[in-house]
Amino acid sequence: MYRHLEARLVEHFRDYLRRAYDLDFPKIVVELPPRVELGEYALPLAFELAKKLRKAPKKIAEEIVAGVGVIEGFTKLEVAGAGYINAYVDRAAMAKSLALDVHPEDKAPAGKILVEHSSINPNKAAHIGHLRNAILGDTFVRLLRFAQREVDVQNYIDNTGAQVADVVVGFQNLDRKSRAEIEALTKQTRFDYYCWDLYARVSQWYAADPTANTSKDRLKIRAQALHDIEHGGNETADLAELISVAVLRRHLETMDRLDIEYDFLPRESEILHLHFWDAAFTKLKESGALTYEDSGKNKGCWVMQRVGRTLLSAKEPGEASVKSASQTDAERVSQNEDNQKVIVRSNGTVGYVGKDIAYHMWKFGLLGKDFGYRKFYRYPNQHECWISAEHGEADHPHFGGVAEIYNVIDARQSEAQNTVIEALRALGHNDAADHYTHFSYEMVALTPRCAAELGYMLSDEDKTRAYIEVSGRKGFGVKADDLIDRLIASAKTEVDARHPEISDSQRVTISTQIAVGALRYFMLRFTKNSVIAFDFKEALSFEGETGPYAQYAAVRAANIFRKSGQNLQNFAKMHRAEDFSRYLNANKSHDSNEIWDLWLTASRTSNVVAQCIATTEPAHLAKHAFQLAQKFNSFYHHYPILQEADEGRKNFLLSTVAVVHRELTRVLGVMGIQVPEAM
Template sequence: MIHQLLTAEIEQHVEAMFQESGNERPAHLKILTEHPAHPEHGDYSSNIAMQLAKIWRKAPMQIAGELQSRIEQNARVQGLFSKVAAVAPGFLNFYIDWEVWASGVYPTSGERTNPRKGTKVLVEHTSINPNKAAHVGHLRNSCIGDSLSRMLSHAGYEVEVHNYIDDLGNQLADTVVGMLHTQTEGSFPRFGDFCWETYAKVNQAYKAQPELAEQRSVVLHAIESGTSNLAWMGALVAERIVREQLDEMKQFGISYDVLVWESSIVRAGFWDTTFELLSKTEMFHKVTEGKLAGCWVLKNLDEAGEAAADNLEYQGDKVLVRSNGILTYTAKDIAYHLWKFGLLQNDFVYKKWEDRLWSTAVQGTKKAIGHADMVINVIDYRQQYPQEMVKLALEVLGYDQQASQLKHVSYGVVSLSPGTAAGLGMDTSEGKSSYAMSGRQGVGIKVADLLDRMESVIAAKRSRKAGISSRSIAAAAIRYYLLKYQLQTEVIFDLEQATEVTGNTGVYLLYAYTRANSILDKAKKDARLQTLETRFTGSLLEVQEYHLLRHIAYWPETLENATSQLTPSLICNYAFELASLFNHFYSACPVLKGSEEYAAHRLWITQTVKHTLHQALELLGMPTPKRL
């Protein structure tokens, strides 16, 4: 990557200058490069001279001039830059030599081998309760997790994708209680839709018949024991729902390697082993008095020493085993993560669920699954504290390296705009800016319904339908809509906005990609251009072409930043700007008209745009069609 080469070059000269001066280099000094907002200030810039001025007590321009001279004498970063300029108040500006860049005849990285090769990353995402149809909030999780998995694989990691199925939870028990004690009438296209209504009905029934809530405990206990009629009913509901959810995700290009069922964690005895390990530490203990008497809690390392002995509900404590012996979700999650990192002797057995997808099972075969070097959990921001407790448990047990490699990709939830909420029958008289979806109230946008609606919008707006299906375009548009926001942003979902096909949308990107394909296909059919060899010619570079190439040059480092920061929205932002710049180029610079020299030059640019946009679309999990 260019910025790596440039940073290494500056680093070399700065280090030499420190040695020559006899000064010790401060540990905090960091060399950074940036993209100037205005092209006249170069394609890359560094403020290192101004940082050094404070250390050496010299004028920034004097230091910048010295660095400029050294870099010019060293062939301007292996010939990649045509010009290096020291400008007030002390910046170093670098101008790419586009002939050299286009030739690719320069090192593309400072490393000969990929250090990520052989590093296993386990990504857990989706993990929807198996008690009803999935809604658009769940889909945001899945789209983020799937794109992260693609990005990490592209970067060279060995990636294993898990979908955790909570088949022992209250939500599944509620649906079973609803099926037994409420009446849901009507025709439903999917079992999950029936369960959606049933789940809402039983939560309404709990309010009218408080005694009915006792049935939840009965069903939950039966499901956990796993041997009764109720247990089988819960298992059948969960399996049917999971199959429907997986089918829905496939339509968005989302897949998994492993389904991990919570019941399997219990059967495999993960918690028993974990309990034994934690019991050997001072941070895990049984409370003997107060409201938490009889509970086993994990105390926060930082806060334990400050907590008063009689303050047993101190916020740093976390209950892992309730006084009745029931495990909390966090307890099972801690055990699960010890397994993820290969720190338990216990293991699952697996059966094949479908092609290239395995599931934990009661009986099955052993597989080389888990044993990760890094674990990434895609879970919304409300789960931050439980995730911190899992990390704390690893630290308490002495697994500091694993704790440092446990990453929580936190994101904002999806809520409904006032207009969309009102359309679903919600009371919006409070005048709030957004309204939360509620499974208990049966309010939300189901994934299947959204896809159906978007497909209708796409089909109505297409003048030609010779390319991929309207449903595939619809799925791509929805994926992009959910990925383009920064992770921490609350997505206020508006049906009208989500179904737009112009502006910063997935459809706009697909049109730009197919336009590049169309230009290249026409060139192959043009007798004048069929045998033309595409090539870049710097002397022909127009301003629109320069802006386009400048953006393309930034792609490798944009992708590196998006991957290291685990942020797919950076790729969305990049791809939208690339599509916009390409469309400006197409309007201002006719590709197939004019001399053969111009055609060869502009076809080369078009081919480069197509290649770059192809990569971005694939990492975002979007199709790359030749035609729309």
């Protein structure tokens, strides 16, 4: 609602500026005034105009306010501060549409969006770092869907890489398990935990031998395993398939605990076996994006020249050319080599980035090849998740060939992501490159205290650090399922104490919802590029700025309705005929302003969603949910609703509760957080 009025306001001002000043203002900035007393919208445009018109901002603002005329939905414009133009909406009219929950038609841009997230190596249990990725990605998907966009969710599976090979090596050489034994293990609960430990043991096994020769031999075993797996059609590859699929299923189960689902799981094995790379390689060579090096340190490789880094040739103008003139040829050559990215190794094998280029050409429908598709996993809610296959089913949905993509991948991989984007440009696919977004975020690390709590020995240097990076190779980290278990147990203790009257299975449901709320909120409250230093105490908190705080506010709202005997879902709509203006305006008393502020905050959801999408930053939504809950809790405390004697005012207060409940539930839903029955 808020967003549509804003659009109307901007349009009106743009028109006026064109008429009155003959000015084209493509971007009119609109802000939220610091307090509702100052209106619902603030435009600082007079400040900017001051330069052009060579007049005082305040004077210009007054001129505009006098000339701009009546705007539908607004009661007045006012000049405030040093030259702000504040716009005041018709509160009663806006409240009415909010109560009715009317949404003027939005024309969402056409074109499918593909969001890739999670992409956990299927060789060990998921940990907190993966949780951040999946929660950010899933929330972004929900944001896009809220904005009426069509979205496919993909989880890329690197099932032929070194990490899977390591676990296979572990089963074959350390634990010496037969295929049947491994198969039995995969059927046990949390097979991924077994792999977690095994992966750490193998990593030690490679390195921790005193005689260098043994270590070398072991790395040879690893290289052989990797080779066999990439090739396929042998015992090692079959084992890798068995293990990686079993771990993948575990990952899907873990993420489903947080209501995170995927539509399609493209795997590296199919990218290899369906020869995606060959198709891409041909195009890359034809376009000149890849060049063959016949000398130097990258001799025998196909490389990509990185752009954005100056190729220091004599042609460079300005200072750079002076600098390059003083360089020797040898320096220039070596610098150019440093700017090269090896895509195909001198032994003819393609590296990870090359496969990624092919995969991204497929995403945009530029490869001329497609995966086979097989049903893989049906969620309890019947949603079907598909997986890539060499020979797929005849009937399948169509994935790939999308208009826009978002890759939720941590910041350490920006370099690789940029290389893929550059490759698309080099192929002449600028439009695809422009619609390729690396949704970059920082890692989750552990505080030294947390690491110590987990029983890890820390060096003196580590103890002084703000955080310590998790490491799969060392088996150092907090496993996702463990964290979820602890959150549920902790919530259960509280729920048990508060609600002995309800059934245990219901208490488990509520505890789970609270745990998910706490976890998802925790991962969303930090902005993407701040490293999260994980700490159990903070993550297990249910008070203050947390998910349960917001859930609690919604539960309280529902409780009022339960006690009142009124219907929460229909109440606001049923009272649409009522005019709330006397409560909302009331001479702009403190009370009416405080309550209006609550309505106003509730109305801003679609605005915040748009902001989150534009900035690829879901943290704004978490902040918004918290603020709405905070304002509601304050309102809840100050206005005893069921005791209200004036029937009209009581209806108004109940409508307020109903609208806030609806919007808060909606916002939490976009974050993947449910509102429990009771708390």
